[in-house]
Amino acid sequence: MAIYHYENHMVKRDAGFEARRKASRGRHALWSEARPAVFSVCTNARSMCYYEINSFGGRKIVARVAVENPDTVCPVARSLDIVGDKWTVLVLRELYMGVSRFEELQIQTEATPQMLAGRLKALEANGMIERHPYNEKPLRYEYRLTRKGWAFYPVIYALRAWGEGWCKDESEGVAVRFIHRECGADVGLANVCPNCGAPVARDDLQPVVSSHYAKEREERRAAFKDRQQG
Structure with a gap:
């Protein structure tokens, strides 16, 4: 089984992965071995997302992750799977303006913490940004654009x-x-x-x-x- 690490959780493809993959036309399914309530998968005809239930006091965070095998070769449609959302574009605007930390991103985009966290996780999962710790106690990250993000x-x-x-x-x-x-x-x-x-x-x-x-x-x-x- 494929093992992934994300947000300090060990995750792997569970027994229902193939059924979800077929339903979603993609190949991303996340499941926490240690905390099985943390991750669940929802499907969409064009993209995959996951819920991290225990973030922000039990409220769900949704992160869109582009599917590996979309049903079109159109580059516009594939791009929109990653950036076709108002809040995602506003997050990128702020990153290009030099903002890199969660609070200022939230202030200037006016997104809720849940919305912002979901977009950041999706951008990271899609290779647009990377997280880098800037504080250990408590652990805090800043977000930096990758070559794909700058492109x-x-x-x-x-x-x-x-x-x-x-x-x-x-x-x-x-x-x-x-x-x-x-x-x-x-x-x-x-x-x-x-x-x-x-x-x-x-x-x-x-x-x-x-x-x-x-x-x-x-x-x-x-x-x-x-x-x-x-």
Whole structure:
């Protein structure tokens, strides 16, 4: 039997694995040998997920894991199995902005702890992020993008450009400007510097958060702290 380790649990394929695999058209089934109530599997025509029941005081966390053998060769459909969810995209946005710890991710995405934990686990399971401990007692992790995760950045960059052009009023201004490090020009929403004509990638750009967007983010942080204290 295949043995997996996830979130400090030893898990393996149980006796009902084949039936669930057939029903889900995938090959992921998780079961805790030591704590059989921890993991159960739900199926979907396009993706697999699991529930970690004992997280957050017994409430269920759902993590979507892309199936190994989807029923389509369409790359868009397969991509959506991993990132086709609002909260997942918002988590990735924050990771690209340099946020790496759970609390700040929760603050800026405004996701519940359960929703955020589920998306982080799915991103990890799908190879988009990795966890790295930054504190031992209590054990706390930060989340870092993998090469696969960084490869999705052009999609976010394009989504930003589309959103600025079609989903906002001009009076609102651009939320994050990008400055070409080499020549100091604002590249706007383009992939080519309008000043020197050089194609630009993420490493070539210095992000500058607008005062309005910075204030919005700070207000979210303050509201979160107030709720915790109240």
